[in-house]
Amino acid sequence: MIPAIELDHLSVSFNGRPILKDLTGAFSGRAIGLLGPNGAGKSTLIQTLLGFHATRGSARVLGMDVRTQIREIRHAIGYMPENDSFITRMTGIRLVRMMAELAGLPPADALERAHETLFHLGLGEARYRDVGTYSLGMKQMAKLAVAVVHGPRMLILDEPTNGLDAHGRKQMLEIIREIRDSRNTHIILCSHLLRDVEECCDEVVILKDGLIVSQCNLESERRTNRKFIQMETRGETHAFLTNVEQIGCELAVNGNRRLKMILPETVEVRDLYRIASETGVQIRRLDYKRDSLQDIFLKAMEGSNGRP
Amino acid sequence: MAVHRRGYREYDGPRTPGRWRFWILARYAFGRVFRFRLLVIFYVLCFVPTLIASSAVYLSHHVDLLMSLFQGARPPDVELVPVTAEFFLFLMTIQAVLSVFVTALVGPGLVSPDLTNNALPLYFSRPFSRVEYVLGKFSVLFVLLFLVTGGPMLLIYLLKSALAGSQWFIDNIHLAFAILIGSIVWVTLISLVALASSAWLRWRPAAAGMLFALLFFPTGFGQAANEIMRMGWGSLLNAIVVIGTVWNSLFFINDAEGYARAARALNPMGFRTLPIPAWSAWLMVGSVCAVSLLLLNRKIRAYEVVR
Numbered sequence: 001m002i003p004a005i006e007l008d009h010l011s012v013s014f015n016g017r018p019i020l021k022d023l024t025g026a027f028s029g030r031a032i033g034l035l036g037p038n039g040a041g042k043s044t045l046i047q048t049l050l051g052f053h054a055t056r057g058s059a060r061v062l063g064m065d066v067r068t069q070i071r072e073i074r075h076a077i078g079y080m081p082e083n084d085s086f087i088t089r090m091t092g093i094r095l096v097r098m099m100a101e102l103a104g105l106p107p108a109d110a111l112e113r114a115h116e117t118l119f120h121l122g123l124g125e126a127r128y129r130d131v132g133t134y135s136l137g138m139k140q141m142a143k144l145a146v147a148v149v150h151g152p153r154m155l156i157l158d159e160p161t162n163g164l165d166a167h168g169r170k171q172m173l174e175i176i177r178e179i180r181d182s183r184n185t186h187i188i189l190c191s192h193l194l195r196d197v198e199e200c201c202d203e204v205v206i207l208k209d210g211l212i213v214s215q216c217n218l219e220s221e222r223r224t225n226r227k228f229i230q231m232e233t234r235g236e237t238h239a240f241l242t243n244v245e246q247i248g249c250e251l252a253v254n255g256n257r258r259l260k261m262i263l264p265e266t267v268e269v270r271d272l273y274r275i276a277s278e279t280g281v282q283i284r285r286l287d288y289k290r291d292s293l294q295d296i297f298l299k300a301m302e303g304s305n306g307r308p
Numbered sequence: 309m310a311v312h313r314r315g316y317r318e319y320d321g322p323r324t325p326g327r328w329r330f331w332i333l334a335r336y337a338f339g340r341v342f343r344f345r346l347l348v349i350f351y352v353l354c355f356v357p358t359l360i361a362s363s364a365v366y367l368s369h370h371v372d373l374l375m376s377l378f379q380g381a382r383p384p385d386v387e388l389v390p391v392t393a394e395f396f397l398f399l400m401t402i403q404a405v406l407s408v409f410v411t412a413l414v415g416p417g418l419v420s421p422d423l424t425n426n427a428l429p430l431y432f433s434r435p436f437s438r439v440e441y442v443l444g445k446f447s448v449l450f451v452l453l454f455l456v457t458g459g460p461m462l463l464i465y466l467l468k469s470a471l472a473g474s475q476w477f478i479d480n481i482h483l484a485f486a487i488l489i490g491s492i493v494w495v496t497l498i499s500l501v502a503l504a505s506s507a508w509l510r511w512r513p514a515a516a517g518m519l520f521a522l523l524f525f526p527t528g529f530g531q532a533a534n535e536i537m538r539m540g541w542g543s544l545l546n547a548i549v550v551i552g553t554v555w556n557s558l559f560f561i562n563d564a565e566g567y568a569r570a571a572r573a574l575n576p577m578g579f580r581t582l583p584i585p586a587w588s589a590w591l592m593v594g595s596v597c598a599v600s601l602l603l604l605n606r607k608i609r610a611y612e613v614v615r
Contacts, residue, residue, distance in 0.1 A: 050433050052610040071326070071435045079433035081426070088421040089340060101332045102434045104323035113319065120315055146430060151319030179316050 002063040003028045004154060004186040005049065009057035012041075012048055019044045021210040022057070029203025029217065031180045034190040035297060036207035042190045043082060045207065046156055049188075050079055062154060062186070075104060078152035080143045082159045082190075086131045092118055093127040096145045103150035110149075117149045121175065137168040144172070148179065154186040155179060161196055169196075176200050198293040206300040214300035218293065229269070231259040232285040239279040247271060257284075329436060333444025334451070337418065341448070347413050351456070354406045358460035361399050362467055364389040369471040391468045391480075393559035396461060396487055400555060403457045404494055408523065410452060415502030416515035418445045423607065424510045432610040442503065442604055449499035458491025486558035494551055497593055500600035507607040523547045543584045544592050553589035 003026040012020040020041045034042045047053055049061050051070035059066040061073045087095055093114055100110035118127040121141045126134065131142055140160065147155060160176065161169045177200055180187050191197050197204060198218070206214040233240070234257060241259075245251060248264040263269075269286070276283050342348055367374050368388035389395065422428055431441055465484050469477035498519075505518040530545030543549040 047611055050610070052429075052432065071437075074433060074435040075323070077433065079429065081429045081433075083426050085426045085430050087427045087430070088425050090336075094336070094339075098332065098336050099430060099434065101324070102329065102431065102436050104326070104329070104435060105319065106322060106324055109319070109321050148316060151317060153318070175316075182316050183318055185318065 001028060003060075004032060004062060005188070006060040006063075007057070008059070010048065010059050011056040012044055012053050013056075014053075019210050020048065023210075023212055024057075025205070025212055025215060027203055027205060027215070029186075029201065031176075031187040031189060031201040031203070033197030033201035033204040033218075034188060034207065035192070035194065035197055035204060035293075037301070038192070039209075040207040041210040042207055043158060044210075046079075046158055046188065046190055049156065050074070050077065076153040078147035078150065078155045080147040080155070080157045080160055082162065084139060085143060086139065088132055090131055091128050092123055092131055092134070092142055092145070095131050095142065096127075096149050099146045100149040105150055113149050113151070114145075117145045121145050122171065136163045137165065140164060140168070140172065144175065153184060154188065156188045156190075158190045159192070160189070161191065161193060173199055194293045194297055204293065204296070206297060208301065214296065216296055221296070227263045227265075228288060229259075229261050229263060229272070230285075230287045231261070231272075231283060233257050233259065233276070234282040234284050235280055237279075237281055240276055240281040243275045243279060244272065247275075326435060330440040330444035330447065333441065334447045337445070337448040338451075341414055341417075341452070344413075347410075350413065351410060351452070354403070354410060354456040355460060357402045357406070358399065358464060361389075361395075362460075362464050365391055365464060365468050366471065391464075391472075393483060393486070393561055396465075396483055397555055397559055397561070399461055399464070400457065400487070400490060400494075401552075403461070403491075404551070407453045407457050407495070408498065408519070410456060411449060411498050411502045412516040412519050414452060415449060415499070415519060416506045416509075416512040418448060419503055419506040419604075419608070420510045420512055420515055423507065428608065429610045438605075438608050441608060442601075445503055446499055449502060450495055453495040453499060454491060457495060458487055461487045461491070482560065486555070486560075490555045490558045493554055493593060497551070497597060500597050500604075504600040504603040507604055540584055541588075544588060549584060550589045550592050553584055553586055554593055557586035557589070 005027045007023045007025050010020055010023040011018060023045070034045065036042050044053065048055055049059060049066060051066050051073065055066065062076055064073045064076070066073065087098075090098075093111075096114040096117060097107075097110045100113055101107060105113065115124075115127070118124055121144055123138060123141055123145065126138060131139070134142060140163065144157075144160065147157070157176065161172050164172055173196060176187060176189065179185050180200065187200065189197060189200055202219045203217050204215070205212060237257070237259075241251060241253070244261065247267055249267060250262040252260040254260060263272075272286070273283065275281075371388070374388075422431075428441075432438065462484060465480075465487060469480075501522055502515075502519050505522065506512075506515045509515040509518055524547075526545035527547065530542035533542030533545070534540060
């Protein structure tokens with residue numbers, strides 16, 4: 001399978017100041033989260049993938065080279081910028097239709113898709129209003145409409161939930177997930193909100209000071225996390241621990257009643273309940289030791305020996 | 309399925325060829341431009357001088373019709389309205405002045421709102437280049453301005469040919485070329501200057517003011533330089549003299565008398581202007597266009613890099 005993004009010693013500098021430093025990696029996730037503190041180079045990386053900046057090294061998007069095939073890449077990409085971006089004195093429908101036409105759609109198809117996209121994103125009633133009069137949430141949706149109207153194979157979203165209230169954020173994330181689960185669309189989600197990334201992405205790239213400091217597959221992390229168990233018990237645990245070790249669990253006893261264990265692939269949580277029942281041990285609390293995205297992020301920040 | 313019930317779906321349909329995609333920008337811009345009633349009224353009024361001129365040309369070939377209006381008047385011995393290079397030069401000057409006002413009304417609204425509202429990333433994240441963007445915006449002004457300068461004058465040329473016969477058409481074909489090239493040069497020059505000022509001054513009234521300032525302030529400096537240093541090169545800063553010289557060279561008005569006649573037509577206020585060589589005027593026009601393109605190149609970017 002062709003990776004969604006491939007970077008090969010990619011560097012970008014502005015006026016001699018390095019912003020992205022020798023980035024190398026291949027990212028194949030359906031939805032890739034770009035995380036990092038302010039100034040880490042997330043937006044610059046996105047803009048580089050769109051061909052906005054001159055680079056050293058190479059970058060490939062959906063197998064196409066950013067330097068030589070930028071027009072083809074832009075056909076395949078939908079981009080939602082971070083800041084307010086719209087054309088003044090233009091209604092929602094005209095804006096979205098024009099952007100669809102600029103993406104190469106014939107005028108009739110562009111009009112039809114503009115209508116259906118605006119309805120789909122909840123702007124159907126407001127589509128004949130000037131975009132300048134839209135609320136912040138509506139503007140975010142209009143930006144998303146502009147990004148998806150031509151049905152791109154890759155959608156790049158830069159802080160899509162910026163300025164949205166709880167309802168708007170939920171709606172936006174639902175739409176992003178729906179697009180992700182549609183036929184063949186990749187999503188690059190750039191956000192400083194870890195929960196947004198956690199809810200939508202299956203792969204995460206963490207940037208700091210222009211470097212990739214961590215890259216992980218959230219799906220496999222989640223699978224791995226399911227095998228880390230924290231437990232509090234009551235009663236005599238000697239027989240319980242012996243039996244648990246016999247079925248292949250790795251154990252760490254923390255005090256009398258607190259246990260941590262790693263389950264092998266073949267063992268399920270219900271096996272622990274069965275052994276506890278047989279050995280007369282009460283399980284008072286059982287929890288997955290969850291290595292959340294926040295833990296991964298903080299570890300990456302600490303590990304990179306810099307400010308979090 | 310009804311449009312409002314459809315969810316997200318990819319697009320697998322046909323794509324338009326990229327070659328004419330810049331015209332999309334122009335098409336949408338025309339829609340917006342002609343929503344302003346004041347502009348529409350002024351634009352229509354811009355055709356009045358050429359309408360009068362074409363009526364005069366027509367009447368000069370139908371003296372009997374004219375005589376019926378003024379009963380008792382004696383038919384003139386000479387042609388009433390001689391359609392010569394000077395005639396077209398005079399008309400071109402009037403239309404060029406009007407086109408400056410059209411540019412001031414339309415030009416500032418083309419680029420500056422896109423920069424103010426950060427719209428450029430929307431354009432350039434699509435298969436649409438900076439060159440196509442400038443071409444799209446330029447074509448808006450070019451079409452509007454050509455329609456009030458070269459377009460009607462070429463129609464007058466054709467009207468005169470129809471009235472005077474095919475021999476006149478052949479004998480004066482250089483006039484048609486002069487009208488065509490002269491108006492293209494003028495329209496290109498003023499369009500690029502307007503786009504550059506619109507890109508650098510995001511406040512629309514300031515961009516419109518800058519257009520007039522660029523046309524008239526250097527004239528004062530040039531005149532002052534001419535007076536103080538007792539030379540003629542200061543006229544290179546005089547937009548009227550420069551473009552007038554270019555038109556003179558196209559209409560083959562090179563002799564001193566011709567220049568004086570053309571200067572009177574071009575300079576009805578009677579400012580003292582000195583002739584400049586045609587090559588220097590062409591060079592000046594080329595330089596201004598090049599500088600305008602450079603200024604646009606600096607500003608028309610998807611993202612502004614903060615130093």
